[in-house]
Amino acid sequence: MLGLMQDWPLLCHKILDHAAIQHPNREIVSRSVEGPIVRTNYRDVRQRALKVAKRLEQEGFQVGDRIATLAWNTARHLEAWYGIMGMGGVYHTLNPRLFPQQIAWIMNHAEDKALFVDLTFLPLVEKIAAEVKSLTKVIVLTDGANMPQTSLPDVVAYENWIGEADADYRWKALDEKAASGMCYTSGTTGDPKGVVYSHRSNVIHAMLACMPDAMGISARDTILPVVPMFHANAWGLAQSSPMVGAKLVMPGGRMDGEAIYELLTTEKVTFTAAVPTVWLLLLQHMEKNDLKLPHLKKVVIGGSACPRSMTEKFEKNYDVEVIHAWGMTEMSPLGSLATIKPEYAATTGDALFDIKQTQGYAPFGVEMKVTDDENNELPWDGKKFGRLKVRGPAVAAAYYGGAGKEQFDADNWFDTGDVAHINENGYMQITDRAKDVIKSGGEWISTIDLENIAVGHPDVAEAAVIGIAHPKWDERPLLVVVRKEGKNPSKEELLAFMEGKIAKWWMPDDVAFVDEIPHTATGKIQKTTLRDQFKGYELPTASSAA
Numbered sequence: 001m002l003g004l005m006q007d008w009p010l011l012c013h014k015i016l017d018h019a020a021i022q023h024p025n026r027e028i029v030s031r032s033v034e035g036p037i038v039r040t041n042y043r044d045v046r047q048r049a050l051k052v053a054k055r056l057e058q059e060g061f062q063v064g065d066r067i068a069t070l071a072w073n074t075a076r077h078l079e080a081w082y083g084i085m086g087m088g089g090v091y092h093t094l095n096p097r098l099f100p101q102q103i104a105w106i107m108n109h110a111e112d113k114a115l116f117v118d119l120t121f122l123p124l125v126e127k128i129a130a131e132v133k134s135l136t137k138v139i140v141l142t143d144g145a146n147m148p149q150t151s152l153p154d155v156v157a158y159e160n161w162i163g164e165a166d167a168d169y170r171w172k173a174l175d176e177k178a179a180s181g182m183c184y185t186s187g188t189t190g191d192p193k194g195v196v197y198s199h200r201s202n203v204i205h206a207m208l209a210c211m212p213d214a215m216g217i218s219a220r221d222t223i224l225p226v227v228p229m230f231h232a233n234a235w236g237l238a239q240s241s242p243m244v245g246a247k248l249v250m251p252g253g254r255m256d257g258e259a260i261y262e263l264l265t266t267e268k269v270t271f272t273a274a275v276p277t278v279w280l281l282l283l284q285h286m287e288k289n290d291l292k293l294p295h296l297k298k299v300v301i302g303g304s305a306c307p308r309s310m311t312e313k314f315e316k317n318y319d320v321e322v323i324h325a326w327g328m329t330e331m332s333p334l335g336s337l338a339t340i341k342p343e344y345a346a347t348t349g350d351a352l353f354d355i356k357q358t359q360g361y362a363p364f365g366v367e368m369k370v371t372d373d374e375n376n377e378l379p380w381d382g383k384k385f386g387r388l389k390v391r392g393p394a395v396a397a398a399y400y401g402g403a404g405k406e407q408f409d410a411d412n413w414f415d416t417g418d419v420a421h422i423n424e425n426g427y428m429q430i431t432d433r434a435k436d437v438i439k440s441g442g443e444w445i446s447t448i449d450l451e452n453i454a455v456g457h458p459d460v461a462e463a464a465v466i467g468i469a470h471p472k473w474d475e476r477p478l479l480v481v482v483r484k485e486g487k488n489p490s491k492e493e494l495l496a497f498m499e500g501k502i503a504k505w506w507m508p509d510d511v512a513f514v515d516e517i518p519h520t521a522t523g524k525i526q527k528t529t530l531r532d533q534f535k536g537y538e539l540p541t542a543s544s545a546a
């Protein structure tokens, strides 16, 4: 017997329709790429998204065509996204921090037919456009007055282009399983892999993200997604914010501490989200200038492990609640959030920060387990760590073109490549990427744990831990440190600071000081490059062991 309920396909453009009907005047404020702060609202964004859809269709683009965007978070980017999806196209966000050759490779792999690009990245596109054979149209997200000279063929200023259409368009009636968007993983090894979202997965993900014990956002929030739309859908905020009708503040291309602080205060932002490196810049800016955060209530930190010192600073010094979150491009991206279950209602002080330090628990819509190398499920005891596997309606079932088949098993479990343990209350803690974990004397050492402790030292700006070959133990940890400006902590001081906070045999064998630690295009520490940098490094403990 089937249910007798309506078939109302979960389509992304319905989110924007809803926002335009229920919250038409809610503002969307952008720091434009041209410079000034510009204001619009959900009603106008929808009207302009309809024009985008109509123009794309007039140009001959069809359902299923991949239409790329290479752009910062702005209202124009949002309009382009919804316009692309509404005509049945597949938005494909490109990460401008990748090398031009990688971007060209990704565009060719996805066979992008058109590209919406910010002024910032036009020189980059001029370099690679000829290599992307499928590309027939470039739309520069600006107006005629700001349109520069360019060597590109078939290029047009966005405002002129949509100016030629009216908004008399009906969104395409699509199957909810139709592809809505694409995003390639940043892939520190091998070729990037394409994740293909569906309308259904994006809508379900947006709903799960909004839930009170997930991001917990509402129409009364003002949301600043610092996390870019090209980094895993701005963690879903480009869909969940219009879903609840929150005011949106889009930071454009400026993500330095000063620019972010300005938006947080002038727009009275209550909720924001980004990777730890962004917050490092903001905290430094605020400390230097003795500033406060009178409006901000919540900050979601993820993408890489949030150092405990960062959580403590936000909560103790600025009275801002930190939600540590974990996720992946393959998961749309939310996988877990460290909000507080009633089991910890009476927990306070350091013990509460211990919980907030974890990557949290999976909301409805994400199933999670950890297994050993033989795929046996490990107990949820907060100790035994193994491979973290997930499944759910917003988790990838395959990569575009069939790459990475070995990461998916017959029961739909996706092997995240992360190593983690889960405690008795369901709180998961990432201890490493499987390929970064240090194998010492047959046991595993978590590099993330060591980094978190090291970065808690007041003179340390950033820390990374890598395994160095060792004649006796296979591998031993090397702590690589960037010192804070004007500070000069010694190796002995740092090791003494770590002592007692971890098992003795986890203590790094040496400390190396560097000016800079390499990062990936999504702000993670690039351990592969760091390992190359320290190839052949001789640990002081190696000679005595040999």
Ligand code: AMP
Residues within 6 Å of the ligand: 185, 186, 232, 301, 302, 303, 304, 305, 306, 324, 325, 326, 327, 328, 329, 330, 333, 359, 416, 417, 418, 430, 432, 433, 522, 524
């Ligand atoms: P991406 O798809 O670029 O967002 O990268 C996903 C990967 O980032 C995950 O598989 C983790 O290795 C890492 N990651 C994301 N969030 C966290 C977090 N809160 N703590 C530790 N690692 C994280």
